[in-house]
Amino acid sequence: MFATHPAPAERMTDLSAAADAMAKKSGRKYEDGRDRYLEVIRPWRPQFLADQIKLNDFGASMFLIDSLTGEGWDGDLFFQKGELFRIRTAAGDLDQALSWYDKALAQTSPPADVWRSKGMVLLKLGKKDEGKTALRKYLDLRPDAPDRGMIEFNFQ
Amino acid sequence: MFRKLMSVMIVAAMLGACATGYSLIAAATPVKVADGGMTVTPSVAWNKAPRGYDQPRYEEVWTADGILLNTVTFYAGVPEGKALIRLRKSAERQAPLFKAAMLPQEIAEFVESTYRVLSGSTVFNVESLKPSVFAGEQGFQMDFNYVLQSDELKRRGRAVGAIKNGKLYMMLYDATATHYFEATAAEFDRIAKSAQISVAAS
Numbered sequence: 001m002f003a004t005h006p007a008p009a010e011r012m013t014d015l016s017a018a019a020d021a022m023a024k025k026s027g028r029k030y031e032d033g034r035d036r037y038l039e040v041i042r043p044w045r046p047q048f049l050a051d052q053i054k055l056n057d058f059g060a061s062m063f064l065i066d067s068l069t070g071e072g073w074d075g076d077l078f079f080q081k082g083e084l085f086r087i088r089t090a091a092g093d094l095d096q097a098l099s100w101y102d103k104a105l106a107q108t109s110p111p112a113d114v115w116r117s118k119g120m121v122l123l124k125l126g127k128k129d130e131g132k133t134a135l136r137k138y139l140d141l142r143p144d145a146p147d148r149g150m151i152e153f154n155f156q
Numbered sequence: 157m158f159r160k161l162m163s164v165m166i167v168a169a170m171l172g173a174c175a176t177g178y179s180l181i182a183a184a185t186p187v188k189v190a191d192g193g194m195t196v197t198p199s200v201a202w203n204k205a206p207r208g209y210d211q212p213r214y215e216e217v218w219t220a221d222g223i224l225l226n227t228v229t230f231y232a233g234v235p236e237g238k239a240l241i242r243l244r245k246s247a248e249r250q251a252p253l254f255k256a257a258m259l260p261q262e263i264a265e266f267v268e269s270t271y272r273v274l275s276g277s278t279v280f281n282v283e284s285l286k287p288s289v290f291a292g293e294q295g296f297q298m299d300f301n302y303v304l305q306s307d308e309l310k311r312r313g314r315a316v317g318a319i320k321n322g323k324l325y326m327m328l329y330d331a332t333a334t335h336y337f338e339a340t341a342a343e344f345d346r347i348a349k350s351a352q353i354s355v356a357a358s
Contacts, residue, residue, distance in 0.1 A: 051272070054269045054280075055249055055269070055272055056250060056251065056269050056272075056273050057249050087252075116261075120259055120261060120262070124257065124259065146282050147261055147264070147282070147284070147285035147286075149284065150260050150261060150286055150287055151261075
């Protein structure tokens, strides 16, 4: 009786059906701007995903990353998936994180932060030499890293 | 500090009562903080904020000019599996939990994540993270800046701390970027240098 606004899911369904019907009726191909949108948003997506992961909501972040992989995997998506496991640290999560970081590093131009996170995970797994190697690689790629002082302290 | 985030949300209702419940911390006198978990010696007088009903025993907040302008928050012995602030179990998001195996970089992420969850802030930048001795223990110092979504005022912070016997001991300095951060930063550093972890608490 008091429902004056349709729920979001209902709106999405109705608008989608209306758009399909309009396209079918007119026979025209409508420009949806998706390619242009993806081109503009792509440089920002890593930052947005990193911010999302810092909200401490494993389920929502996993859902978001898995949704984005519908467009295809890239180095950043593999990396962010690894970050979810690294930060959660449930049983087996550190090994899971490593496997996602290695997938990221196999891609073209993976983010430098993969080396940082891989290094931290290796240190926590007791693989100190490998961890330091990964962290050195990170510092080579990001000479202005804000945590350079802390990382170099780990090398002592 | 996280008391401030709550206060921004209810400040209009509290304006008439904000002067009650504070107590004076005298200058140049050692004082136990956060339920006796640490002892510090300020060189100037501070105001101890009243304890909130949901405030953990290991947390205590001081301010010099008002909690919306500058705060020093003491965390004396955050145990494994506990957060820096209590949220209702029904809250949409939960604050991250401290883990004794955290590296300093992960403690920095833990602090940042707490800020983001509590304030909804989408702007948080770690300016630097470096090793530092705190209360006689090898620890860290993190400098950062952020913006609260509610008032869009740029703020700066400094966290110094260390893990001892599986618990986190930390001091968190938080102030507006304009004037107040610089005004009491040196005093925060002096208080941090004076910090000692209580033997019984550790």
